[in-house]
Amino acid sequence: MSGATGDEQARHSAGNGPLGDVRVSLKRWLVKTARNPFVTFTSLVQPIVFFVLMAEVLGAVAGGAIVQHVGVDVHYVTYLTPAIVIQSALASAAVSGIGLVDDMESGMFEKLLISPLYQGALFLGNVLSEVVRITVQTTIILVLGYALLALKGGSLDTYLRTGVLGFVGAVGVAVLFGGVFMAYSNVVALVTRDREATVMIANLLTFPLLFVSSAFLPLKVLPEWIQTLAVVNPITYGVDAIRAFMLGENVLSVFEVTAFSGLWNTVVPAVAVLLACNLLLGALAVRLLESASKSDVA
Amino acid sequence: MSPTTTTRQTDHSPDRDESLAIDAQDVHVTYGDGTEAVKGVDLAVRSGEFFGFLGPNGAGKTTIIKTLSTLLHPTQGSIRIDGADVETETHTVRQSIGYMAQETSVDEELTARENVRFACEVYGVPSEERDERIEALLELVNLTEDADRRAETFSGGMKKRLDAATVLVHRPPVVFLDEPTTGLDPEARIQFWEYLRDINDRGTTVFLTTQYLEEIDRLCDRLALLEDGRIVAVDTPQALKSSVGGEVLDLVLAEPTDAEKHRAGRIVRRSDAVEATRIEPTDDGITVTAADAHGGVSGLVVTLHEAGLTVTGFDIYSPTLEHVFLQLTDADAEAVGAETTPGQDVPTAPEVVR
Numbered sequence: 337m338s339g340a341t342g343d344e345q346a347r348h349s350a351g352n353g354p355l356g357d358v359r360v361s362l363k364r365w366l367v368k369t370a371r372n373p374f375v376t377f378t379s380l381v382q383p384i385v386f387f388v389l390m391a392e393v394l395g396a397v398a399g400g401a402i403v404q405h406v407g408v409d410v411h412y413v414t415y416l417t418p419a420i421v422i423q424s425a426l427a428s429a430a431v432s433g434i435g436l437v438d439d440m441e442s443g444m445f446e447k448l449l450i451s452p453l454y455q456g457a458l459f460l461g462n463v464l465s466e467v468v469r470i471t472v473q474t475t476i477i478l479v480l481g482y483a484l485l486a487l488k489g490g491s492l493d494t495y496l497r498t499g500v501l502g503f504v505g506a507v508g509v510a511v512l513f514g515g516v517f518m519a520y521s522n523v524v525a526l527v528t529r530d531r532e533a534t535v536m537i538a539n540l541l542t543f544p545l546l547f548v549s550s551a552f553l554p555l556k557v558l559p560e561w562i563q564t565l566a567v568v569n570p571i572t573y574g575v576d577a578i579r580a581f582m583l584g585e586n587v588l589s590v591f592e593v594t595a596f597s598g599l600w601n602t603v604v605p606a607v608a609v610l611l612a613c614n615l616l617l618g619a620l621a622v623r624l625l626e627s628a629s630k631s632d633v634a
Numbered sequence: 635m636s637p638t639t640t641t642r643q644t645d646h647s648p649d650r651d652e653s654l655a656i657d658a659q660d661v662h663v664t665y666g667d668g669t670e671a672v673k674g675v676d677l678a679v680r681s682g683e684f685f686g687f688l689g690p691n692g693a694g695k696t697t698i699i700k701t702l703s704t705l706l707h708p709t710q711g712s713i714r715i716d717g718a719d720v721e722t723e724t725h726t727v728r729q730s731i732g733y734m735a736q737e738t739s740v741d742e743e744l745t746a747r748e749n750v751r752f753a754c755e756v757y758g759v760p761s762e763e764r765d766e767r768i769e770a771l772l773e774l775v776n777l778t779e780d781a782d783r784r785a786e787t788f789s790g791g792m793k794k795r796l797d798a799a800t801v802l803v804h805r806p807p808v809v810f811l812d813e814p815t816t817g818l819d820p821e822a823r824i825q826f827w828e829y830l831r832d833i834n835d836r837g838t839t840v841f842l843t844t845q846y847l848e849e850i851d852r853l854c855d856r857l858a859l860l861e862d863g864r865i866v867a868v869d870t871p872q873a874l875k876s877s878v879g880g881e882v883l884d885l886v887l888a889e890p891t892d893a894e895k896h897r898a899g900r901i902v903r904r905s906d907a908v909e910a911t912r913i914e915p916t917d918d919g920i921t922v923t924a925a926d927a928h929g930g931v932s933g934l935v936v937t938l939h940e941a942g943l944t945v946t947g948f949d950i951y952s953p954t955l956e957h958v959f960l961q962l963t964d965a966d967a968e969a970v971g972a973e974t975t976p977g978q979d980v981p982t983a984p985e986v987v988r
Contacts, residue, residue: 368744452756
């Protein structure tokens with residue numbers, strides 16, 4: 337045995353355990369996030385610009401349609417806020433795979449694979465740092481929506497009617513929704529191993545998916561083919577769930593659920609769909625990660 | 635590409651030498667497409683040894699180092715690192731090794747200190763020891779003054795040194811270095827050599843692959859020569875150089891065209907002035923390996939001159955590792971004069987591993 341520089345115990349440290357490894361990985365990603373606020377900033381700017389423009393342009397004409405289809409008197413800013421929360425979460429989550437690609441290109445991925453670090457921690461640390469980012473972004477947008485509504489003279493009583501529960505619920509749904517696209521982005525990253533491809537595929541999806549959902553207008557006023565696509569679009573479920581928390585009403589726009597009461601007829605099925613998407617894409621991402629760790633090192 | 639694992643087997647034979655830092659027996663690695671990258675490699679590296687691994691591009695150096703360091707599974711054979719089996723005790727092996735890849739692997743968004751701290755956390759270095767160990771490692775690689783600068787602002791040499799520091803946080807008894815100085819300028823390379831010597835002096839077993847023969851010559855206690863997935867020789871650099879035998883004669887031709895070099899090679903081969911065991915082309919002429927180069931050089935120059943080939947200069951010296959490398963591999967298959975006399979191409983067989 338060699339290793340004159342340390343004692344046996346120091347050399348063969350017990351390790352951190354899986355949770356400790358996730359914490360170590362998360363810490364690294366949080367430091368990187370803080371070091372590079374550009375991503376947080378840019379994933380907020382576009383939704384905020386959208387927020388202001390859509391509130392001005394669509395707000396003037398959409399009010400009637402919203403009252404007719406949602407069934408409550410609600411300002412367009414209140415109606416739009418969940419869409420902006422989801423757009424912002426999407427913008428962050430859809431590029432989260434870049435971190436993985438960067439690690440692969442820099443050799444950090446391989447270096448960590450060869451360490452005693454629990455391999456799932458590589459993925460989970462990145463995902464959890466995005467959760468923190470999405471929580472911050474969602475909070476900012478909810479506050480901004482309130483301010484915009486006040487500026488436009490809307491009724492503040494109709495904003496986030498479910499109070500603290502609504503705030504926590506909106507953040508939770510945004511995180512859950514973000515998880516779907518984080519997993520998707522990591523799948524793209526692991527398949528393409530290319531930074532540009534990961535960014536381009538993310539951008540390619542963002543806008544079409546937003547417009548074939550209930551994000552900006554009630555589905556019933558949109559063409560039938562969009563209504564059909566909206567059923568299989570996770571954005572619809574994310575937006576509807578947050579909108580249910582905002583309005584305190586059942587607003588699920590793709591199918592009718594009556595098994596629960598009030599807003600839960602929207603929240604429960606929407607969360608179930610998002611959870612299923614998370615499990616499906618998350619499992620695929622982990623499988624690809626395991627495959628990459630075993631084979632793609634030569 | 636994934637090495638196939640269908641025929642993998644683990645050897646638990648009781649007669650293994652537990653004092654070996656690296657003990658590999660009959661290791662084969664075959665990729666999914668059928669490429670057999672490693673074909674029955676045996677290695678026995680002693681604890682505290684500085685061991686070099688040399689071979690032409692594509693010989694399988696990186697595949698072997700990745701297999702030894704648990705990144706690839708051996709298709710067949712068994713490997714023990716510091717006494718632990720890479721297949722059945724992977725976690726223990728990973729805690730016992732440091733691995734430095736060809737590409738510098740540091741997080742450029744983190745500072746040097748943060749990179750080393752992150753490595754400490756990954757390897758579970760006790761928190762009360764971290765600060766002291768981080769400072770000691772930064773000092774070892776001469777990065778104390780730059781500890782709080784982000785790695786993205788570092789030169790290539792500084793990044794390499796930082797990478798090396800992160801490899802050592804858990805004080806591994808065995809360190810694998812895959813061409814660690816590739817891409818470094820000469821000054822940074824020499825500085826890095828000093829660092830490698832330092833960690834070896836502290837008792838760490840170092841397993842190094844490199845393309846630089848001088849690096850092997852200066853640093854390694856022993857080296858293995860790999861060709862086409864097989865180890866063809868293993869010994870100390872000095873013993874391998876001695877095995878080439880004789881002297882090396884560099885002849886500079888006035889008109890060093892390929893045709894003239896070939897003609898000169900044929901003449902030297904037929905000449906009685908020297909008994910050439912090997913003839914290779916150089917940029918400006920040919921190199922002749924011969925037992926009696928000193929005594930025969932004047933006659934050889936005259937013979938060449940009479941054949942219309944002007945020799946404008948010559949140099950005689952002892953064989954280097956480059957000659958060992960060329961002699962024991964097929965790297966010079968198309969070299970002039972490569973047609974060695976049977977029985978003469980390897981005058982003294984070097985010790986073959988195991």
